[in-house]
Amino acid sequence: MADTKHNSEDYLRMYSQMVRIRAFEDNANQLYLSAKMPGLTHMYSGEEAVAVGICEALTDNDRITSTHRGHGHCVAKGADFKAMFCELLGKEEGYCRGKGGSMHIADQSHGNLGANAIVGGSMGIATGSALRAKMQGSDDVTVCFFGDGATAQGLLYEVMNMAALWSLPVIYACENNGYSEYTKTEEIAAGSITARAEAFGIEAHSIDGQDVLAVNDLTQKLVARARKGEGPFFIELKTYRYHGHHVGDINRAYYRDKEEEAIWKEGRDPIINFGKWLEGEGVASPEELKAIEDEIRAEAKAAVEYALEAAYPDASEVDMHVYAATDPATLRPDA
């Protein structure tokens, strides 16, 4: 584990946040399997240390853009279970009043500009948010999450070029979980992923995405530097997704075997390993960690029950929010 200055409270919050993501996903998966959730969803389980390590280095004023596999980012950025489950179930109390669903959750109150169902679709948005920060003299930083598969999209290279030319406070966080849908990363990505960022003169790091402290440590340093105008930065986080590409991808032996999954789940689980480290350092006892988990799981269960009972939006909302209102007073001359 990395050598960082943290107090026990920070450690326990990181642990809790990772457990929150796992608990959220386990419940979301069950909702799908029991046919209570409309549509499909992509599980973040296994990748918790990435979202938590990064988001714990950010404030609510810092922004993130997320992906189709976005529940982890959303929870890590501070979102509430109830509003998230409501959104997954298309309910009125969801973060987006049920209009976005799993692949579009946005939580502006915590700086989450939204998940995105277009692979690579938010790379411009993240970079534009950073451009706005620089133009307006604001010291917030934007983190752009995307997968290894998304590095095949041309948009990344257009926006990294501009971010580097203009020293924008954006951090490109590539979650390399080894697969682009049902295809191994080495079959879709030529050469080195970090070298692509380096070609633009962007400082790039490749780290173990299962080690929450290492991720947090690096991100803290890069965020501090980005605030001072030293960005952009690029981080490749080596990680693994435990479930299929989406919840319906159950028979996946044709593209990855059970042994490989077992190696990651048993040997490299970010929550188990961090828990052991916390115990070893005397930060928390196994009982205390269990109590944290029990509390979170109870909260998740209650949130699911709440969301299942919650109301759907009224039919009158269907054509609401197509356009934002513009105050007519601002459209007058001299306004």
Added chain:
Amino acid sequence: MREITLSKAVNEALAEEMRRDETVFIIGEDVAEAGTPFKVLSGLVEEFGTARVIDTPIAEPGFMGLAVGAAMTGARPVVDLMFGDFIFLIMDQLCNQAAKTHYMSGGKLNVPLVLRTNLGATRRSAAQHSQSLHALVAHIPGLKVALPSSAYEAKGLMKTAIRDNNPVVIFEDKLMYNDKAPVPEEEYLIPFGEANILREGKDITLIGTSSMVQVCERAAELLEAEGISAEVIDPRTIVPLDEETLLASARKTARVIVVDEGHQSFGVTSEIASRINEKAFYHLDAPVMRMGAMDVPVPFSPALEDLTVPTPEGVADMARKLVAGEMIHAA
């Protein structure tokens, strides 16, 4: 009143709004010192600096994406897309991201940006620099679409577009940049969704957009000489569309031609004609006729290109047939 070019009118609108609101900025290729290939933006970088008139690499999806993110987080970008034809390159950022963000977020996120670009053929620029693609974006809920038909319109619509809290696409006709029109010195804005009746008439309604407004006005003059009284209406914005004004005119004259420079099939003319058919059917004496650009890629040769867009003579000819009752059986 003083007369200025459409190009100058756009420039003034941008300068006024940039002075009024410091979150407004311009981003695109060669927008700063070069002031764009059409020189529409000349002088702005001198006043506002390169921090607010931002030259980008040739990366349309990239800078369009940046504008969406900047707009979502508190700025008001005006994106300069050099040719309307390049809209195909930015479709994801415009139609999947900008257009849908407000809705998908349940009304929590706004994307107040302006995409200014152009339309119009007969500049001998061939098939990839001559298209009029506004119907394509008008099809996508969440986007507003303005089609200025003169310098006066261009200034007033641009100012409203910048203050609107939604993504607005403005298509300027590239052949009209040097056309002059009276434009008041005093500040004014033109509201969206309010059609302009340029000429009152009683026998037929000619609805034209963008440069086709001039075509309709010219046709009306030809018709007037023959004793046919044509009403000419410019919707100004096709999203939102001022249906009421168009329907009222259709009910009054009972004959309508819709003229637009986009391809005729599946286009703006079809949409407006349908709405009139649906809502004013029993007032009509003839089918509502569509006149759009021919359904061919725009040819380079002047001998061919000029055949592809509606002309005053063509519109007047169609109007004569409608007034004479000839189209009823042809339809």
